[in-house]
Amino acid sequence: MSSESKDRFSQTPEAYLASHHIVPHLCHALSSLYTLKDSDPKLQPFRYLSDYFARVSAGQHVLHQDYAYISTSPHNRASFVKLLWRTYKSIGNHGDLLTAKEYHALIQLLCADFPFTIVQSSARIILMDDAISDCLMAFQDFLYAFQVQFCFNEFLNACRELYLSLSAEKGNSTPRLEGVESSKFLDGITALLSNNTYHHPSIRVIHRILSKSQKASFYTYLLGIANSDTINSSVGVLPKKSQCLETENKSVKSD
Amino acid sequence: RKVYGVGSLAFNSKAFPNFTDSRPSSRSTFSNTPTQSLVNTTGIAANAQAAAGGGSAADEKSGCLPGDRVVFAESPSAPGVPIVYRLPEEKAANPDRLNLDRRRLTICPILEGEENLRLLNFQHNSIGRIQHLSSLRRLIFLDLYDNRIEEISGLSTLSSLRVLMLGKNKISKIENLNNLLKLDVLDLHGNQIKELENLNHLSELRVLNLAGNQLTKACNFLGLTSLTELNLRRNKIQYVGELDHLPKLLRLFLSYNDVRSFDSIRCLGGSQSLQELALDGNPFTSEQSYKQIVIDQLTSLRQLDLKKVTDDERRMASIVVRKEEEKKKECTKAEALKERRRVAIQNAEKRWQLDNADQTTVAGYDNGGLSHYTEVENDTLRLYGASALDGLDKNGLVANVSSINHIYFKFIPYDSIVPHFPKLRVRFPALQGLTFAFSSISSLKQLNSLTTIRRLDFLTISPEGNPLTNFSLWKYYLLYRLSHFNVRKINDADVTMTDTIVAEQLFSSLGAATLQHFDVSRLLSILPDTRRKQVLTQCDTLEQKKQVKQSEERRKLLIAAEAKNRPTGTESMNVAALTYATQCRPKSARTASQHAVAQQLIDDIVTSAISRQNKLAALEKVWNSVLRDAVRTAVHDYRCLHTTVDNALSLLHDT
Numbered sequence: 001m002s003s004e005s006k007d008r009f010s011q012t013p014e015a016y017l018a019s020h021h022i023v024p025h026l027c028h029a030l031s032s033l034y035t036l037k038d039s040d041p042k043l044q045p046f047r048y049l050s051d052y053f054a055r056v057s058a059g060q061h062v063l064h065q066d067y068a069y070i071s072t073s074p075h076n077r078a079s080f081v082k083l084l085w086r087t088y089k090s091i092g093n094h095g096d097l098l099t100a101k102e103y104h105a106l107i108q109l110l111c112a113d114f115p116f117t118i119v120q121s122s123a124r125i126i127l128m129d130d131a132i133s134d135c136l137m138a139f140q141d142f143l144y145a146f147q148v149q150f151c152f153n154e155f156l157n158a159c160r161e162l163y164l165s166l167s168a169e170k171g172n173s174t175p176r177l178e179g180v181e182s183s184k185f186l187d188g189i190t191a192l193l194s195n196n197t198y199h200h201p202s203i204r205v206i207h208r209i210l211s212k213s214q215k216a217s218f219y220t221y222l223l224g225i226a227n228s229d230t231i232n233s234s235v236g237v238l239p240k241k242s243q244c245l246e247t248e249n250k251s252v253k254s255d
Numbered sequence: 256r257k258v259y260g261v262g263s264l265a266f267n268s269k270a271f272p273n274f275t276d277s278r279p280s281s282r283s284t285f286s287n288t289p290t291q292s293l294v295n296t297t298g299i300a301a302n303a304q305a306a307a308g309g310g311s312a313a314d315e316k317s318g319c320l321p322g323d324r325v326v327f328a329e330s331p332s333a334p335g336v337p338i339v340y341r342l343p344e345e346k347a348a349n350p351d352r353l354n355l356d357r358r359r360l361t362i363c364p365i366l367e368g369e370e371n372l373r374l375l376n377f378q379h380n381s382i383g384r385i386q387h388l389s390s391l392r393r394l395i396f397l398d399l400y401d402n403r404i405e406e407i408s409g410l411s412t413l414s415s416l417r418v419l420m421l422g423k424n425k426i427s428k429i430e431n432l433n434n435l436l437k438l439d440v441l442d443l444h445g446n447q448i449k450e451l452e453n454l455n456h457l458s459e460l461r462v463l464n465l466a467g468n469q470l471t472k473a474c475n476f477l478g479l480t481s482l483t484e485l486n487l488r489r490n491k492i493q494y495v496g497e498l499d500h501l502p503k504l505l506r507l508f509l510s511y512n513d514v515r516s517f518d519s520i521r522c523l524g525g526s527q528s529l530q531e532l533a534l535d536g537n538p539f540t541s542e543q544s545y546k547q548i549v550i551d552q553l554t555s556l557r558q559l560d561l562k563k564v565t566d567d568e569r570r571m572a573s574i575v576v577r578k579e580e581e582k583k584k585e586c587t588k589a590e591a592l593k594e595r596r597r598v599a600i601q602n603a604e605k606r607w608q609l610d611n612a613d614q615t616t617v618a619g620y621d622n623g624g625l626s627h628y629t630e631v632e633n634d635t636l637r638l639y640g641a642s643a644l645d646g647l648d649k650n651g652l653v654a655n656v657s658s659i660n661h662i663y664f665k666f667i668p669y670d671s672i673v674p675h676f677p678k679l680r681v682r683f684p685a686l687q688g689l690t691f692a693f694s695s696i697s698s699l700k701q702l703n704s705l706t707t708i709r710r711l712d713f714l715t716i717s718p719e720g721n722p723l724t725n726f727s728l729w730k731y732y733l734l735y736r737l738s739h740f741n742v743r744k745i746n747d748a749d750v751t752m753t754d755t756i757v758a759e760q761l762f763s764s765l766g767a768a769t770l771q772h773f774d775v776s777r778l779l780s781i782l783p784d785t786r787r788k789q790v791l792t793q794c795d796t797l798e799q800k801k802q803v804k805q806s807e808e809r810r811k812l813l814i815a816a817e818a819k820n821r822p823t824g825t826e827s828m829n830v831a832a833l834t835y836a837t838q839c840r841p842k843s844a845r846t847a848s849q850h851a852v853a854q855q856l857i858d859d860i861v862t863s864a865i866s867r868q869n870k871l872a873a874l875e876k877v878w879n880s881v882l883r884d885a886v887r888t889a890v891h892d893y894r895c896l897h898t899t900v901d902n903a904l905s906l907l908h909d910t
Contacts (some may be wrong), residue, residue, distance in 0.1 A: 012755070013864070013865040014865060015595055017861065017865075023858075023861055024436075025855055026857045026860075027850070027853050027854050027857050029851045030845075030853035030856060030857060031849055031853045033779070033853075034544040034849040034852075034853065035780070035846065036777060036779075036780055037776075038780075038788065039776055039779040039780035040775060040776040040779045040780075040791075043776050043790070048776065051774050051806050052774075055772070060771055060772045060773065061771070062605065062767075062879065063768055063769065063772035063773070064772075064832055065831075083768060083772075086763055086764060086768065087762065087764045087768050088764070090486065090760055090762070090763070090764055091347065091728070091761055094760070094761060096727055097727060098726070098727060098728070099725075100802075101725075101726070102724075102725075102726040102727065102728065105698045105699040105700070105723075105726060106699065106728075108699070108700050109699055109700055109703075109732075109765065109766075109833060110768075112700060112835075132662050155774075174764045205654075236471060
């Protein structure tokens with residue numbers, strides 16, 4: 001993250017506010033304060049605000065909120081992924097395979113206006129195809145694909161555009177299958193990142209994924225990101241994929 | 256052997272002494288009528304049997320034959336046409352009768368010197384055309400039964416003809432009878448006649464036999480003012496008309512036709528003369544009150560289908576007919592209602608298709624017509640079409656509200672039904688179950704809204720028109736969300752203990768998440784007002800006891816208090832957070848304005864904080880030099896103290 005390299009004192013106030021998404025959080029906190037003051041007679045504004053930010057830092061602030069709020073900051077998004085994991089781990093354990101639409105319905109139980117496009121794109125990562133909407137997926141596969149798609153949504157969309165333009169240059173008839181030159185792709189991605197401020201996975205990992213073969217198709221690229229343990233731990237909310245369905249015995253219950 | 260009906264008529268006795276002879280072989284098939292007292296004043300009669308002599312068909316062709324002894328010869332001028340001579344003795348014995356039956360004739364022979372002939376018999380031959388009869392000006396009886404005649408012709412000179420028998424031929428059209436104005440009996444049975452025509456001039460015709468033809472309707476009877484007997488058996492008649500114009504019609508035989516209802520023979524009701532009627536073998540007779548209708552309408556009838564009609568029967572008949580009419584009226588009313596229902600439901604379905612398929616037109620949708628329908632069947636209230644929901648508010652909708660225990664929704668979008676849920680429980684206190692068909696239920700969150708019904712024993716979401724049923728977990732989610740309902744049946748399948756346990760296993764983390772993620776105030780906000788006050792007071796008393804300061808402890812207390820104070824059948828707090836806000840409800844203006852105010856406030860604070868920060872940063876930059884300058888000036892001034900004092904004083908003087 002670009003802001004990590006800078007000391008917070010060397011940032012301008014605006015940059016600081018923007019990088020930590022403080023203004024949206026404050027707005028949200030204030031609106032909730034207005035709506036809730038009728039229900040609880042003992043509500044104290046400052047205590048409420050301190051509780052609010054405590055919950056934000058613990059990642060417990062994303063349930064039953066608008067999609068606009070959830071997608072505000074990378075931290076919010078990561079917290080949502082964690083929530084998704086915790087809530088539906090039992091379904092994963094139960095072993096049911098579900099369709100993209102059903103996963104979407106389950107997600108909408110947590111966030112009522114969550115859009116289908118993100119779920120669909122996550123499904124495409126796993127299915128390597130243009131979303132046959134009735135294909136069944138296992139919970140673990142879906143979860144990790146969803147994590148990368150949701151957390152790096154803008155970045156991945158930009159990568160896709162890049163990929164399509166690269167394959168159009170080459171005159172590929174089936175860009176999905178043939179792929180593009182990995183080196184060219186990597187150069188393009190680096191250029192993307194330097195020109196924009198996307199939240200993105202570590203460049204080193206991307207480099208590693210793309211250098212595995214000369215040609216890279218978009219979906220192998222995405223799958224590589226989804227399955228990478230390093231990226232997963234950099235997001236920091238989900239355990240290793242092999243362990244994600246285990247019950248948490250040792251970890252702290254309420255976090 | 257059946258005797259022709261008018262057989263008892265007296266003949267000009269001399270000419271036909273033997274006409275009461277009966278012949279064993281079958282000839283024409285006129286019916287046997289019991290009345291034998293018909294007397295024709297003109298005194299002319301005919302017998303189907305040409306009585307003279309009468310032998311069976313001879314085997315020899317030429318020369319003298321037994322029976323009427325005739326001589327066959329060939330004319331040199333017309334080869335192939337036989338000429339018939341009779342020896343003068345024969346002619347003197349029977350001058351006006353000639354019997355040529357079964358002579359294997361294929362052509363009508365030329366009859367030499369028989370101008371006085373009055374009765375001519377050509378039965379059972381193979382004659383194809385009626386010819387060479389123009390000289391027989393006095394002929395009154397002509398029998399061509401059982402030949403191969405295809406066309407009625409060659410009769411134009413026979414103006415005295417009274418009886419014409421053309422049965423069992425191949426005639427397809429009635430024509431060329433124009434000059435036979437004295438015709439009394441016309442027999443055309445067993446032909447291929449399709450239409451009744453060219454008979455209207457036969458004002459003396461009394462008997463008409465058209466049995467065994469191909470007639471499909473029988474009208475065109477005007478002019479047959481003497482007709483007493485009409486035989487139309489074994490045709491394909493579906494309609495009979497104009498018979499009420501025949502003042503003398505006594506007997507009508509319509510057996511084995513295609514008469515389907517009384518309407519087809521309604522004209523008979525106007526006949527004052529009809530005494531005998533046969534309708535057996537028609538589809539009409541299978542109707543329940545066939546006999547009664549006919550007896551009631553035909554007041555002069557004495558015999559129907561060979562059975563006598565009594566006065567008692569007549570009286571009963573009119574009663575029955577009235578009853579039938581009333582029943583029919585009821586039936587048509589019921590039919591009309593049924594049709595209305597069908598159209599309304601179909602319209603509701605088309606409306607639903609329109610909304611769902613995003614098409615601008617759907618075939619057959621009647622925009623102006625009714626597109627909803629409501630009905631009550633036993634204890635189920637059925638609603639079709641979205642506009643039917645308006646009726647739920649009206650009072651007169653259902654007569655007996657307390658008997659309804661099931662409501663069935665079809666072709667109504669689920670989101671439109673949701674606002675009515677709270678009212679349902681109030682209006683129908685005995686409600687036990689709901690069914691949704693074609694309701695476009697597509698998401699699990701929609702099931703959350705069912706909690707406003709407060710209690711339900713069974714629920715059916717039909718797979719038709721509800722994509723939700725494609726999800727494998729929808730039933731479990733339903734059980735979890737509505738666990739406080741204790742639903743007994745989902746989609747007609749009993750809810751087992753295993754189902755409930757699995758549901759709890761799968762989804763309990765949803766409820767747990769609520770308790771974790773929500774703080775006290777938000778938890779309180781999801782409770783309904785009454786419960787909230789209760790729980791709050793409970794919480795307060797506990798707090799005072801324990802002296803809670805941390806909000807975390809307060810939250811735990813709240814959760815405990817809520818769990819303790821929950822009445823049976825109410826949902827728990829963790830589940831209550833799972834709500835469904837229908838898309839059509841826009842965010843209330845109040846929330847929007849609150850949000851705007853908050854945003855404004857924050858922006859103001861941020862701006863002022865940033866400007867203050869900037870000012871501080873700017874100050875930071877220049878502070879060093881400012882301080883340095885100040886110190887330098889002070890030190891400098893202190894070194895040259897006198898100079899400083901002098902300068903200051905002079906400054907004071909000047910101002």
